[in-house]
Amino acid sequence: MPATVHVRELTADDLTDAWDLGRLAFGSDPQRAPHATVEVPGLTRYGAFDDTGRLVGKAVDLHHDQWWSGRRVPAADVAGVAVAPEARGRGVARAMLGALLRGARERGAAISALYPTVAAPYRACGWEAAGVLRAVDLTTAALPRHRPAPHLTVRAGTPADLPAVAALYERVTRHRNGPLTRRGELFDFFAAGGGLPGDALTLVEDGGDLVGYASWERGRGYGADSVLTVQEALATTADAARELVGVLGSWASVAPTLRLYPLDGDAVGVHLPLEAAREHKRDLWMHRPVDVARAVGTRGWPAHARGSVDFALTDELADWNTGTWRLSVADGVGELTRIGGEADLRLHVRGFALLYAGAARARSVTEAGLAHAAGADPDGLDLLGVGGPAQLLDYF
Incomplete structure (x- = not known):
């Protein structure tokens, strides 16, 4: 490969090549996602080209905001970094990330997070490991079963409930540090379909006000290896948290394993037997200032x-x-x-x-x-x- 590399924002004409590069790098499904080769609001795609004009690297700046103690902080969260095998070890990723940081600063970003497949190249560019997104497995039958609270209503959610779900998510996360606000053009683009985030949504209400929810995927089968995956379970009161845990525990006869992503110190977690949790997956994330x-x-x-x-x-x-x-x-x-x-x-x-x-x-x-x-x-x-x-x- 020539010694020089040229980095610029990708155009619509580059997106098929970028998809092919990512598919090879990550072993993705050959079937393209609908958004892969169209322009998407709320993100900036960067590409590195060699002297012949061949795309040899790509990276994406996701225009997120993160909550930090009650205030929204504009972020340049990084995804989809890939370098062609023939170009690796020649500074391509560093050149792309440098351009990404400069562009992110120009558009007003303050911080950046990413999930690395390998940490060393990102450390060399100023990111550092700051936390882990964990998925843990619990024995569903071990969840405490509480008598339903008479003042609470439990029902299935519909797409019409999603604004209330988003408001509760924000109430729980905005005073923490790091969680995405889930606002902005990028989230609006992917929410345009209007569907539920998983197979189903369970809501807990108090006098018509949403006080807890769980979004989940049922999985397959009902044998010993059946898993109920809870994508998110959040509550704003202890009674609502107990109600959610009771509903999740009711799956024990057909889904012996409950898989969830715990939020440290939240209302739901204090009612779960986390001492018996088995780690299913952990994804390291890294952070740096822009x-x-x-x-x-x-x-x-x-x-x-x-x-x-x-x-x-x-x-x-x-x-x-x-x-x-x-x-x-x-x-x-x-x-x-x-x-x-x-x-x-x-x-x-x-x-x-x-x-x-x-x-x-x-x-x-x-x-x-x-x-x-x-x-x-x-x-x-x-x-x-x-x-x-x-x-x-x-x-x-």
Whole structure:
């Protein structure tokens, strides 16, 4: 392959080649998804071309927003990164990701997340492992069965209920860190069909108000290997959570295994026998800032957090982040401003990602070589991670 690579946004004429490259890279179904070769709002597709004009790499910037302590933070979540086998190891992915970050910054993105097939190339570009999306299996018969609450109504949901479901999802997730808002052009595009997200939807209502829901897929058969997959089960009251758990437990005679994606510390999880859960699947996700000042200024911060810390940041791929900064947090608002001179605390962008996502403390980041204290106390950098660990609920 020639030494040079040219990166640009893909056009409609490039999408068939991009689909073929992705199919080969990921072993996808030869049958194309309907959206694969059409323009989709809310995402930007990038391609890398060699000197002959052949497409040798592709990557997608998903225009998501993430919830961070009550505020929406614009994100450039990355998916579909693939490089032709003949072009691997030649800097193609790095060139694409650099272009993606520049484009994402220009459109206003602040942060980025991705699910890697292999972490090392993304670490080399500034992303760092920050969490895991887990699917666990429970013995359905082990779920507690509660007497139905007389003030609650349980019924099957329909597509007409989806706006109320979206509102409850937002109520549960908006004060956390990391979950997608599930708003915007991209989600509107895929929701245009108007169908349910799985095989069925179970709703719990209190006086006509939605207080809990579970979306699920029935699976096949009713023998010992039958699995009921719960894509999401969320509730806003303990009574609603118990009601949902009771409904799910009622499947024990025909679906001995319940598979679900737990949300740490939520209303439903505290009623599940998670000590007996068996891990079915785990998908590592990685995080990094697109624009550090925007990442700090657009997110929410815990009201009790207050303080400031100076640090020097190094970001080899997104050099606009490199420099000496002062982080100030007070009254639920954070600000990152450039300052002159040097700083005793030095931070690599991967260390910034770990701290921002609440995935590590400053001393651990220092021990990992992603921060350097130069004799100073590194604990001041923990201000960057107040508010608890981030968590994703969507795979992309």
